[in-house]
Amino acid sequence: MPRLPYPNFYYALEDLSASYSQSLTYSVHRSSIIIGASSRSFDNIFLTLFVYATICHDECLPFRYPGSKYTWEHFCDLSDARVLAEQQIWAVVTDNAKNHAFNCTNGDVFTWKSLWKALCEVFDVELVPFDENEKFSWVGMMKEKGRAWDEIVEKYGLYKTNMGEIVCFEAVNAILHFEFQNVCSMNKSREFGFWGYANTLKSIGMWVRRYRDVKNTLNYQIMNGHVIFSLEEWNQ
Template sequence: MATTQNCALIVGVTGMAGLSIAQALRSPTVQRGPWLIYGAARRPKPTWFPSSAVDHYITFDAVNFDETHTTLSPLSSQITHVFWAAIHVGRTEDDNIKVNSAMLSNVLKVLTGHTQPNKVRHVTLQTGTSQYIDLVYFMGFADSAQHKPPFHEDMGRLPYPHFYHVLEDMVKSYGSDLTYSIHRPSIIIGASTRSVYNFLLTLAVYAEICKYQNAPFKYPGNKYTWEHFCDMTDARVLGEQHVWSATNEKAKNQVFNCTNGDVFSWRKMWGVLCEEFGVEFVPLDEGGGLFDLVESMKDKGEVWDKIVEEKGLVKTKMEEITCFVAFQYVTRFNFQMVNSMNKSKEFGFFGYADSFKTVRFWIGKLRDMKIIP
C-alpha cells in the first residue's frame, strides 16, 4: 500500500495533456508533493513514453464498466485526485456524448463506490475552448453579441447538445463529496502520437511529405485567419494549470480557460514552421481559391510510410497521428480565436508561454522522440 498522501490517476496519460500533467506533478515546486502517480490509457505504453513520468502505467477500456472496475477497484483506497485528459471523438455528437460520459461515469463510480467517505477528493476535467464556438458561427445558433471574442468562462452554453456539457454536469453532480476544476485549452501544442487533435504533428507530417515530394507547403485557410489573431496552449502550461487547480483551495469548483496568454497570426506562424521544417515559405494565394489540404493528403499514407522507414522513425500511420480535417476547419474561421486568461490570473495562476517558442520547443521534442525527422 502506498504511504504517499496524494495519489493521482491520470486518465489519458499518453496524450499531450496527460503526459504534461504527469510531468507537472513531478515538479519539485508542486504543492502537496510528492505524488504517487498512476497513468492510465486504453493501449499499452508506447516506446517513446518516458517511464519516469508515472509510478504505475495501467491499461483498461473505460467504456467497459467491468474492465474499469477490475482495474481500479483495488486502487480506490489510494487515489485522491483524478486528472481527466481522455477523449473519444465519434462520428456524431450523440456518439461523443454516449462514449465520453460512459468513460467518466465508470471511473468515478468505481472510485467513489468502494470507500466511505470517498478517498478521491478532486477531479480536474479537461474540455476545451471550442465550447464557445463549434457550430455557432456556421449555423447561427447563438447570440452573436454574447459569443464574440475574446471568449471567457462566464459565457452561456450554446443551445445544442455537446458532450462537454454532459461531463461538466456529471462532476458537478457529486456535490460536496467531490470538488472539481474544469480546464478549457485552445489549440494544444505538445508531443504525442496518441492525441486526437494534434495540430503540430499534423503540420509536421504535412511538411515532411511536401519536402519528400518537392511540393509547396501551402496554407489551407482563408485570408481572415492568415492575417488575424489566434491563440494556442502549450501542453506544459496546461499540465501546470491542472496541478495548480488540484492543490489550490481557491480554484475548487471553478472553470478556467487555458492558453499561452499571447496571440499570433497564422501568417507569422507559417514562417516559423517553414524555418523549422526546412520548406519554402509560400504566401497565401488570395486569388486562387482555398487550398484543400484534406483532399491533398488523402492518398499520402504510403509516402509517410516511406519517410518513417527511411528515417528510422517510430512506427506510425499517417491516419492515426494527423487531423487534417480539424486543422483545415480552424484555419477557415471568420473570427479571431482568442480566449481570455483574466479569470485564471485573478485566481492566482500565472502560467504562460511564448507561442512561437512553444512551437519550436515541441518540434524539437518530436524529433528527440523520433516521431518526426
C-alpha cells in the same frame, strides 16, 4: 458566458462533477487548440501540420498555407500542453480555485501568417506568399500521401506509424477557415493567481524537438526490447 442552448457532452461532465461537490472538489479547464507531443492523438492539429511540412520538405513541394485570408491575417491562440498540465495541478492545490472553471491558453496571440513562418524555419521549407486566388485541394492531396509517408518513415528510421492514424486533415482545414478570431481571455486565471504561460511561436521548435526525442527513444525500445539511453542522448 451562459451555456449554449443545446446538449453538449462537456456540460454533462461538469454537471456530474458538480453533483459530487459536497464530498469532493473539481475544476474545469477550457483549452484552445492544444499543442503537445502525443504520437497517437488523431486530433493532434500540429502533428498533422508537422507531417504536411515533412512531406513537403522531402518531396521539394511548396509548403502552401491551405487556409483562408481571414485566418492568415487575424488572431488565434493555442494551449501548450505544459501550461494546461500546470494549470490543472495549480487548481488541485489552490483552495480558491476549487469548483471553478478556467480558460487555459498560452496567454498570447498569433496570426497564422507568423506561425507559418515559424514552421518554415523549423522544417527548412520555403515560405510561400499567401495568394487567396490560388486555390488547391489540400485535404485531397494529403490523403494521397500515405505511401509517401511510409517511405519517409523507412528512409529516416522513424517510429512506424500509419499516416491515417496520426493526422486529421479535415479538422485542421476547418480551423484554418474559421470566420472569427479564436482568442480566449486568461483574466480569471490571473485574478485567481495562475500566471502560467508559453511563448507560442517559440514553443513550435521545442515540440518538434520533443517529437524527435520520442523517435529516438522509441527506436531504442524496438531495437533492444527496453529503453537504453546513450550518455549523449540523455544529456540532450
